[in-house]
Amino acid sequence: MHAACAGDNHRSMSAQTPILTATLNPALDLSARVDRMLAGPKLRMTDPLTEPGGGGVNVARAIHELGGAVTAWVALSGSTGAQHGALLRGQGVDVHAFTAPGETRSSWAVTDAQGAQYRLQLPGPEWSAQAEQAALEDIAAQAAALVVLSGSQPPGIAADFPQVLARKLGAGRLIVDISGDALRQTLDQPDAQARPYLLRMDQAESEAQAGHALPGIVAAADFAAALVARGVAEHVCIAQGANGSVLAGPDGLALHCRPPKVAVKSKVGAGDSFTGAFTLALAQGQDMAVALQWGTAAAAAAVVTEGTALCRREDFARLVPQCRVTPLHA
Numbered sequence: 001m002h003a004a005c006a007g008d009n010h011r012s013m014s015a016q017t018p019i020l021t022a023t024l025n026p027a028l029d030l031s032a033r034v035d036r037m038l039a040g041p042k043l044r045m046t047d048p049l050t051e052p053g054g055g056g057v058n059v060a061r062a063i064h065e066l067g068g069a070v071t072a073w074v075a076l077s078g079s080t081g082a083q084h085g086a087l088l089r090g091q092g093v094d095v096h097a098f099t100a101p102g103e104t105r106s107s108w109a110v111t112d113a114q115g116a117q118y119r120l121q122l123p124g125p126e127w128s129a130q131a132e133q134a135a136l137e138d139i140a141a142q143a144a145a146l147v148v149l150s151g152s153q154p155p156g157i158a159a160d161f162p163q164v165l166a167r168k169l170g171a172g173r174l175i176v177d178i179s180g181d182a183l184r185q186t187l188d189q190p191d192a193q194a195r196p197y198l199l200r201m202d203q204a205e206s207e208a209q210a211g212h213a214l215p216g217i218v219a220a221a222d223f224a225a226a227l228v229a230r231g232v233a234e235h236v237c238i239a240q241g242a243n244g245s246v247l248a249g250p251d252g253l254a255l256h257c258r259p260p261k262v263a264v265k266s267k268v269g270a271g272d273s274f275t276g277a278f279t280l281a282l283a284q285g286q287d288m289a290v291a292l293q294w295g296t297a298a299a300a301a302a303v304v305t306e307g308t309a310l311c312r313r314e315d316f317a318r319l320v321p322q323c324r325v326t327p328l329h330a
Helices: 055-065 078-090 129-141 161-169 180-188 203-210 217-229 270-283 288-303 313-322
Strands: 019-023 027-033 046-053 071-076 094-099 105-111 117-121 146-150 174-177 198-201 235-239 245-248 254-258 324-327
Touching: 019 055, 019 270, 027 078, 046 055, 046 078, 055 071, 055 078, 055 146, 055 270, 071 078, 071 129, 078 094, 094 129, 129 161, 146 161, 146 270, 161 174, 161 180, 174 270, 180 203, 198 203, 198 270, 203 217, 203 235, 217 235, 217 245, 217 254, 235 270, 235 288, 245 288, 254 288, 270 288, 288 313, 288 324
Parallel strands: 019 071, 019 146, 027 105, 071 094, 146 174, 174 198, 198 235
Antiparallel strands: 027 046, 105 117, 235 245, 245 254, 254 324
């Protein structure tokens, strides 16, 4: 199965439905290199880099890199938030800033000479119920056909935030790539009126929720199908690392896409790149098989980049034809 690269053939933006990514807990991402991580002495770091981060922010950056149109709804506050927003706009991404409580957090990624990466993240500022309700209303008010809610939730946000948002948006609009209590709530207390259109999980998250290992593609696909049958989401996608991703949906839909073998430089950003390309494919009218192919190619394109870099358009275009989608069962 083959798909044209996003942005090829000078596809006009009118051919794409609007996409909004929502990031409740963004972070100013700081990365650098060090010879060796040691406790005690001062460590002299090199190659510092500051980037706008957070799940939905990175999804928006990936969509923009692949030639898509996207608006990044981002909860920002304080001087760190101002710097974050300026960096994101500087990359050409359209930003809808929502005034959040407290100060936007920072995160750190330090890579040593052996290639080991140490990632440190702050929890983010505490939210009030009033701020949460205002965020829900503001996200729902944006004119977007597809909304991507991605990343962690800051302290104070209710675990059912994704479900409440899904109910506000209506069927077929919300894509979620969430974690922690929000993911557990979505899985443990499914609501037919608040189903996301797509729920994506990585391998560790899916196995934690299953309560056991999911050895191989078939086991992961069966778990995804069971979640669809329980009404957790209309479609469920589970990443399987180097084995690619599986997708389950209505009427027995079960697909697998395996990526080509690539030299892995950093796994950071693979999931966000996947979600960005997957969403862009849907926004351009592609079917689920092509969306899975695009997502797999974007994830593979992300792991061949250094540090916290996301997918690059040229790598994505090269890898798309090498990602093969196969049905698992009827």
